[in-house]
Amino acid sequence: xxxxxxxxxALPSLAAAQAAAAPPAAPTGNAQRGKVVYETxxxxxxxxxxxxxxxxxxxxxxxxxxxxxxxxxxxxxxxxMPSFAATPEQQLRDVYAYIRSxxxxxxxxxxxxxxxxxxxxxxxxx
Amino acid sequence: xxxxxDRRDFFKGAALGAAGLVVTTEKTADAVAAPPPPPVxxxxxxxxxxxxxxxxxxxxxxxxxTVATQGRPASDFMVDVLKKIGFEYAAINPGSTFxxxxxxxxxxxxxxxxxxxxxxxxxxxxxMAHGYAKAAGKPMVVAVHGTVGLLHxxxxxxxxxxxxxxxxxxxxxxxxxxxxxNRPHSAQDMGxxxxxxxxxxxxxxxxxxxxxxxxxxxxxxxxxxxGPVVLTVAAELQESIVTNxxxxxxxxMPAPPQGETxxxxxxxxxxxxxxxxxxxIAKLGRTPxxxxxxxxxxxxxxxxxxxxxxxxWQKFPSWHPLYGTxxxxxxxxxxxxxxxxxxxxxxxxxxxxxxKTISISxxxxxxxxxxHDYGRYADVDLAIAADAEAxxxxxxxxxxxxxxxxxxxxxxxxxxxxxxxxxAQQLDGIRDARHGWDASPVSVPRLIAELGDQIxxxxxxxxxxxxxxxDWQRRLLNHDKPYRYNxxxxxxxxxxxxxxxxGGALAHRKNGRLSVAIVGDGDLNFSPxxxxxxxxxxxxLLFVVHNNRAYHAEVMIIQRMCGVRGRGNENAHIxxxxxxxxPNYAALAKAYGMYSEGPIDNxxxxxxxxxxxxxxxxxxxxxxxxxxxxPR
Numbered sequence: 001x002x003x004x005x006x007x008x009x010a011l012p013s014l015a016a017a018q019a020a021a022a023p024p025a026a027p028t029g030n031a032q033r034g035k036v037v038y039e040t041x042x043x044x045x046x047x048x049x050x051x052x053x054x055x056x057x058x059x060x061x062x063x064x065x066x067x068x069x070x071x072x073x074x075x076x077x078x079x080x081m082p083s084f085a086a087t088p089e090q091q092l093r094d095v096y097a098y099i100r101s102x103x104x105x106x107x108x109x110x111x112x113x114x115x116x117x118x119x120x121x122x123x124x125x126x
Numbered sequence: 127x128x129x130x131x132d133r134r135d136f137f138k139g140a141a142l143g144a145a146g147l148v149v150t151t152e153k154t155a156d157a158v159a160a161p162p163p164p165p166v167x168x169x170x171x172x173x174x175x176x177x178x179x180x181x182x183x184x185x186x187x188x189x190x191x192t193v194a195t196q197g198r199p200a201s202d203f204m205v206d207v208l209k210k211i212g213f214e215y216a217a218i219n220p221g222s223t224f225x226x227x228x229x230x231x232x233x234x235x236x237x238x239x240x241x242x243x244x245x246x247x248x249x250x251x252x253x254m255a256h257g258y259a260k261a262a263g264k265p266m267v268v269a270v271h272g273t274v275g276l277l278h279x280x281x282x283x284x285x286x287x288x289x290x291x292x293x294x295x296x297x298x299x300x301x302x303x304x305x306x307x308n309r310p311h312s313a314q315d316m317g318x319x320x321x322x323x324x325x326x327x328x329x330x331x332x333x334x335x336x337x338x339x340x341x342x343x344x345x346x347x348x349x350x351x352x353g354p355v356v357l358t359v360a361a362e363l364q365e366s367i368v369t370n371x372x373x374x375x376x377x378x379m380p381a382p383p384q385g386e387t388x389x390x391x392x393x394x395x396x397x398x399x400x401x402x403x404x405x406x407i408a409k410l411g412r413t414p415x416x417x418x419x420x421x422x423x424x425x426x427x428x429x430x431x432x433x434x435x436x437x438x439w440q441k442f443p444s445w446h447p448l449y450g451t452x453x454x455x456x457x458x459x460x461x462x463x464x465x466x467x468x469x470x471x472x473x474x475x476x477x478x479x480x481x482k483t484i485s486i487s488x489x490x491x492x493x494x495x496x497x498h499d500y501g502r503y504a505d506v507d508l509a510i511a512a513d514a515e516a517x518x519x520x521x522x523x524x525x526x527x528x529x530x531x532x533x534x535x536x537x538x539x540x541x542x543x544x545x546x547x548x549x550a551q552q553l554d555g556i557r558d559a560r561h562g563w564d565a566s567p568v569s570v571p572r573l574i575a576e577l578g579d580q581i582x583x584x585x586x587x588x589x590x591x592x593x594x595x596x597d598w599q600r601r602l603l604n605h606d607k608p609y610r611y612n613x614x615x616x617x618x619x620x621x622x623x624x625x626x627x628x629g630g631a632l633a634h635r636k637n638g639r640l641s642v643a644i645v646g647d648g649d650l651n652f653s654p655x656x657x658x659x660x661x662x663x664x665x666x667l668l669f670v671v672h673n674n675r676a677y678h679a680e681v682m683i684i685q686r687m688c689g690v691r692g693r694g695n696e697n698a699h700i701x702x703x704x705x706x707x708x709p710n711y712a713a714l715a716k717a718y719g720m721y722s723e724g725p726i727d728n729x730x731x732x733x734x735x736x737x738x739x740x741x742x743x744x745x746x747x748x749x750x751x752x753x754x755x756x757p758r
Contacts, residue, residue, distance in 0.1 A: 040696075041694070041695065041696055042694075042695050043681075043685055043695045043698055043699070045757060046678070046681045046682050046685055046698075046757050047682055047685075047757070047758070049562055049565065049569070049756045049757065049758075050565065050567065050756060050757075051562055051565050053561040053562035053565060053569075054561060054562035054565055054569045054570070054756040054757075054758070055756070055757065055758060056758070058561055080682070080686060081686070081689075082685050082686045082688060082689020082690070082695065083689045083690065083692065084689065085692060086692040086693075086694065087694065106560045106561045106562070106563065107560050107563055107564075108560065109556065109557040109559070109560045112560060112563060114575055114576065114579050115556065115557070115559055115560060115563075115575065117579070118556050118559075118575065118578070118602055119553060119556050119557070121604065122445055122549075122552055122553060122556060122604070123549075123553070125445040125604060126445070126446070126447040126545065126549070
């Protein structure tokens with residue numbers, strides 16, 4: 001049980017995987033409906049966090065294009081990821097729109113005093 | 127019919143006892159009834175209870191008491207045995223099958239060494255002993271009721287077994303039970319109930335055998351591979367009178383087995399010749415000496431140290447330059463496992479790639495088990511049946527002897543590469559905490575980083591595991607002392623963290639260490655009564671509840687299964703979440719007499735809450751902060 005979760009945790013972020021790509025086109029779905037689907041119907045938050053940032057892998061910033069995203073979640077390549085092949089297409093497009101609507105910028109670690117303190121201590125440790 | 131009479135008599139006796147009168151038993155032929163004492167207001171804590179009792183005694187003529195026994199109770203002798211072994215604490219949940227021993231502990235033994243810890247569940251009692259043993263380096267004794275108490279404790283015994291941790295458990299029963307209540311609490315073979323996951327069990331049928339079995343049980347529990355042991359003691363024996371007092375034997379602990387000289391030499395040869403050695407550790411660190419020895423070995427070889435997963439005791443500093451697996455692209459050609467229970471995967475990969483594996487472990491002395499935690503068969507290249515900690519000095523000496531000047535320069539160059547790779551990885555790992563930093567509910571790294579910020583100037587110890595907080599504790603907190611982290615449960619069963627943390631904090635109390643525990647809401651709900659035990663015995667400890675309102679690992683598992691079967695996730699929460707209504711853990715802690723705050727879901731509120739709660743802990747009390755957290 002935990003093994004599959006750990007394997008999932010080891011995956012790089014979806015965002016990082018295509019960070020260098022050009023920004024994808026604007027989503028076609030409805031972000032408001034997508035939030036409901038994300039939290040209650042598909043329950044994506046369970047692995048990816050309520051804001052798409054705290055889970056593994058992180059979903060924001062979402063670099064995948066909409067159709068690539070849909071293809072992936074219908075037939076995911078990672079063992080811990082559920083398949084959403086049977087989910088109505090509009091729901092998936094709405095979820096995509098919601099993910100794209102989430103504020104994407106995490107603060108730089110050095111800009112968070114508490115994290116900067118930890119980084120400094122770790123740097124000095126050896 | 128006879129049973130119903132027994133039952134009525136039992137409750138009649140209980141009622142009389144509650145009224146402060148003498149309880150008449152078969153042994154009290156000369157019982158004298160006394161007038162009932164005046165009502166006494168019930169005190170609110172142990173000290174007040176003593177005070178109220180003393181006041182009542184000073185103002186009211188003591189009632190005539192029944193002398194139930196003439197001579198020295200056998201359970202007094204048993205207490206002498208426990209004292210000679212050196213137990214500091216006895217965790218109990220009371221039961222009539224060990225009433226003789228219980229009475230001797232509190233009156234004859236003066237409730238010191240061992241001092242009774244009142245537990246509200248036997249699982250909590252054993253789990254406390256589990257956490258205590260890892261932090262203190264020695265077991266406490268646990269006493270439980272026949273069958274029912276032992277069965278309640280069985281889950282925690284299993285965890286201690288799987289974690290290779292010593293616990294000495296005494297269970298009472300009746301050799302000749304009478305009555306409807308006593309019979310189910312007795313068994314032909316009490317140890318059978320838990321024999322699949324204890325190292326040793328015995329029933330003491332005489333006082334001489336009790337003394338010998340207690341010594342033997344302690345010795346077996348503490349000899350690697352360590353584990354829990356059970357001693358069954360009949361109530362009849364406890365309550366008998368000593369007629370010919372046996373000698374209490376000396377406790378003689380065997381020296382742990384060291385690796386055979388030629389095998390250790392060969393291990394050193396492989397490690398010194400290796401281009402990319404890797405040291406893996408699991409149940410290493412019976413004593414703090416292992417910490418220094420492992421640092422010495424790794425630095426001599428400049429070999430990375432992988433503390434492995436959740437089943438490890440993780441006795442290596444987390445910000446040490448050699449902490450890790452060597453960095454990206456580091457492929458070990460020789461892997462040394464120290465007390466790693468299952469090296470089968472490493473051995474298979476190594477054999478397929480012309481690499482080598484070495485295992486030094488007391489597990490090779492394994493004598494059989496019903497539990498599959500021994501793993502698959504590991505065809506390592508070199509297996510040394512010995513205690514790894516006891517073998518490290520000779521291994522280090524042999525490694526030093528075999529390192530030539532040419533190898534020394536290669537080893538040093540490797541160490542620099544590994545240290546640089548680890549440092550970069552670890553800094554990146556810390557930076558990752560920024561994601562979701564201001565999220566509400568609170569992110570797990572924020573929960574831990576804020577805690578670390580508040581305890582950084584204390585001599586702190588994390589007494590819970592990290593099974594449900596990922597790797598964040600090790601990333602964000604510098605585990606620079608062997609007691610900074612106390613390991614996980616061992617058997618991957620929920621319900622360990624909360625009570626084991628109380629045991630760990632108890633062990634740290636006398637050293638003035640600040641104990642903190644990060645426990646899941648799911649875990650807390652298995653033994654919430656241990657909050658009362660911590661409050662009652664004034665065990666200083668900060669509980670931080672990682673409250674994601676679910677058995678979250680299972681949420682993800684069920685959602686995946688829903689996906690596999692194409693049935694949607696709409697119902698995946700059923701049976702997995704702990705909400706609607708949302709339990710209020712701060713209120714729960716208050717109900718048990720503990721300072722608490724929460725639920726807190728805004729990360730900006732964490733620092734203040736931690737500060738207020740830690741002020742209580744530094745003053746010697748437990749406290750709890752309920753943090754509503756992101757799922758993972």
